[in-house]
Amino acid sequence: MCLAVPGRVVGIEERDGTPMARVDFGGVVKDVCLAYLPEIEVGEYAIVHVGFAIQRLDEESALATLRLFERIGALDEEFGDAWARAADETERAPEEENR
């Protein structure tokens, strides 16, 4: 959760009076609130944390970070299925105890 992931703004719209964006995180697209970075434009990159864009980022550093996160599995942790992970961990527990 503490991770902030860079993504590319692919679309902007207003919802309930708040600027929102569709942001592409290396293939995963999410709704992101732009209230804290209202001046960002389509095509630009931003650091996004728990659904909020918090700072602009240049393309080169954004792409480098995304590649790194993908390699170390951080993207899966951020956007993957938390229930499946928790179930997986709980299921394997007895096995671990017997080791």
Add this chain to the structure above:
Amino acid sequence: MKYIDEFQDPALARRLLDDIAGTVTRPWSMMEVCGGQTHSIIRHGIDQLLPEQIELIHGPGCPVCVTPLEVIDKALEIASRPGVVFCSFGDMLRVPGSDRDLFRVRGDGGDVRVVYSPLDALRIAQQTPDQQVVFFGVGFETTAPAIAMAAHQAKRLDVRNFSLLVSHVRVPPAIEAIMRSPDCRVQAFLAAGHVCSVMGTLEYPALADTHKVPIVVTGFEPLDILEGIRRAVRQLERGEHRVENAYPRAVRPQGNQVALSVLREVFTTTDRAWRGIGTIPDSGWRLTDTYRDYDAEHRFEVTGLTTEEPTVCRSGEVLQGLIRPHECAAFGTACTPRTPLGATMVSSEGACAAYYLYRRLATPRMEETTSID
């Protein structure tokens, strides 16, 4: 040099390491504040690539780890009530309360949902007006503006079936508490980059000055961390104690002004208990009185819970950098990521989990440390 090929730019990593080795003349210890940095350090073996004289101490920067047991128990209690939809970030699911976790509450029939953003929880509230929707707001200054916005929007849109269980923590008072501790060995800090993306760096010069401690704002990619260490070592060797920004691509000194203004509207600072550490004055945020209606603790009246902390767990000492995870007797035996006794083993940002996942027992330097004690 087993790990260095894994760096994004191994040649640059090599140069930074050479520079550090060429600068250091005596032992120094520095603390990386953020759990994301701890993971990066252990995963890429940064601590082992550094000259022997430099010791990295792992800090308390994992919100999942420091959320007090009492708050976890309150979350479990609220999540178990009928008519409640309890929304949380995925990392909180397996944090042990006194007798169970959120994952178990859902197994027992509670409506617990994982959301990506607090605004998703607000949306659920708008769509299910006959249910009470509660969002579990934990996190440092990076996360707090998102939670603040959810409260702000709920009030603005007059969504009445939405509330927040808030347990936010702030970094500067934690640094202050660590420096004031009589056992403190920290001589420099690598401050958390994304916390500063929001807050800026203006809170830090007073700390650096009072405690004569260099504070270098650092990102959490391996090269960012090496650069942060390089700058901290330079300052230490020269006897300086300044605030330096080694993460300018994401951090401006004044932070994110819009986020700060919403934070100030919705939250006010308060004393906060940190799990395993104790209460640190002024180290948390709570909702202001204007937002009292949105405070889940108030709405659900969860008081008088008795908590039960496992006695073997030494995560408080781990979080303060006083011991390393493998020095805890339960590490890797009674306590593993699948059977965690403490939050530092549950959270993907916890130091115990990092040591366990990256097998930090079999490495030469750790063995050396182990044999000393």
